[in-house]
Amino acid sequence: MEDYEIVIKPLITEQSMHFANTKGAYSFQVNKGANKIQIRNAVEKLYKVKVKGVRTANRKGKPRRRGRFIGMTPSWKKAVVLLDKDYHIDLF
16 A cells, blocks of 8 residues: 555644644544554655654444435544654644
8 A cells, every 4th residue: 555545634623733733643534444554654754754653543434314315424544643742744
């Protein structure tokens, strides 16, 4: 798996920006098949930073209705990457 296939997109929310500014923790949507080591290597190569730790969570899809039809949003995987205190990522 290539680095661009592992990290899909950064998650930009109020909470993720707060953690990025205070703790140096950045949130990403990642490939569901990627493990913590692959996520660590991909973030280090893509953003040229030193990763201290990786936490992952599998997010389950939610049921949605459109008229009489019921469907599900897709499930996805979230990764929170902690950086060393000397590094940061400029998302904007």
